[in-house]
Amino acid sequence: MTPLDPVERHLFLEGIFMRYGYDFRQYAEASLDRRLASLLAQNNMTSLVELLKHVLESTDAFREILPSLTINTTEFFRDPTFFRALRETVFPILKTYPRIVVWAAGCSTGEEVLSLTIALKEENLLNRATIHATDINPRVLKKAKEGIYDISLISSFNKNYVSAGGVNSPSEYYTAEYGLARFNPKLLENIVFSEHNLVTDAPFIEAHLILCRNVLIYFNRELQERAFNLFARSLVFRGFLGIGSKESIRFSNSSGLFDTVDLNQNIYSLKAQPIINKSTLSTRKYT
Numbered sequence: 091m092t093p094l095d096p097v098e099r100h101l102f103l104e105g106i107f108m109r110y111g112y113d114f115r116q117y118a119e120a121s122l123d124r125r126l127a128s129l130l131a132q133n134n135m136t137s138l139v140e141l142l143k144h145v146l147e148s149t150d151a152f153r154e155i156l157p158s159l160t161i162n163t164t165e166f167f168r169d170p171t172f173f174r175a176l177r178e179t180v181f182p183i184l185k186t187y188p189r190i191v192v193w194a195a196g197c198s199t200g201e202e203v204l205s206l207t208i209a210l211k212e213e214n215l216l217n218r219a220t221i222h223a224t225d226i227n228p229r230v231l232k233k234a235k236e237g238i239y240d241i242s243l244i245s246s247f248n249k250n251y252v253s254a255g256g257v258n259s260p261s262e263y264y265t266a267e268y269g270l271a272r273f274n275p276k277l278l279e280n281i282v283f284s285e286h287n288l289v290t291d292a293p294f295i296e297a298h299l300i301l302c303r304n305v306l307i308y309f310n311r312e313l314q315e316r317a318f319n320l321f322a323r324s325l326v327f328r329g330f331l332g333i334g335s336k337e338s339i340r341f342s343n344s345s346g347l348f349d350t351v352d353l354n355q356n357i358y359s360l361k362a363q364p365i366i367n368k369s370t371l372s373t374r375k376y377t
């Protein structure tokens with residue numbers, strides 16, 4: 091890959107932020123550069139200034155490139171052992187609450203939150219749960235709300251469901267028709283989908299469980315700290331946080347806010363009396 095011109099890169103990210111309010115300026119550089127280079131190739135362009143001009147001219151053009159900047163890869167019961175650990179370690183505690191609030195941050199097209207909903211249902215927790223599923227990208231949220239997926243995803247759904255500790259027949263949860271799998275709409279009833287940006291937005295709930303998996307890997311260290319502080323401020327005391335298998339809180343400044351519940355599965359709980367650094371939560375202003 092030809093290295094990107096750092097000045098053009100800077101102008102591109104500043105321009106997107108100024109015009110559209112999406113702040114990618116502190117995303118991890120190496121992976122963002124790969125995505126920018128592939129966007130240039132797709133658009134037959136060689137310069138980020140040219141691409142910036144194109145997306146500044148039309149909101150539709152920006153909406154076209156947004157998914158490439160955010161990476162929406164996901165899967166049903168992704169890392170099935172994580173869901174098994176939730177069932178074994180976290181759900182028994184959640185059962186002691188009369189109502190539970192869950193936040194799935196960076197939910198992409200909904201496979202993860204639907205998997206969580208199925209697991210909650212099988213543990214008789216769904217009827218007392220409100221689940222907030224959020225993402226920066228409105229297009230994936232629209233897809234997630236439908237609960238309809240290509241039938242080709244079902245073989246991995248079936249396989250992962252069993253590995254994740256599912257107790258029923260996986261086909262109970264969807265009907266297959268015309269090459270699509272339509273998930274039971276009742277599974278979506280307790281889910282509130284909304285846009286939320288982990289880089290610029292404030293806490294909006296008090297949750298008993300937050301999942302934010304495979305999102306923080308795209309952030310640099312400073313943004314990760316902001317996200318951990320945001321989660322600490324969005325959890326009830328002793329509330330749980332689950333992050334992705336390639337992500338870590340251990341070496342971050344925020345590690346003191348959380349106790350480890352399951353190191354292998356990256357599940358943590360908020361300490362009873364954390365001292366939260368509120369300054370990392372202030373929204374960065376354009377200067």
Ligand SMILES: C[S@@+](CC[C@H](N)C(=O)[O-])C[C@H]1O[C@@H](n2cnc3c(N)ncnc32)[C@H](O)[C@@H]1O
Pocket residue numbers: 160161162163164165168195196197198199202224225226227230286287288289302303304305334
């Ligand atoms: C790789 S997907 C992970 C989906 C799911 N959590 C999983 O583990 O399968 C990352 C998601 O994070 C979202 N995302 C990226 N930056 C974000 C931000 N600043 N705020 C909220 N969501 C963001 C992307 O739009 C994308 O849907």
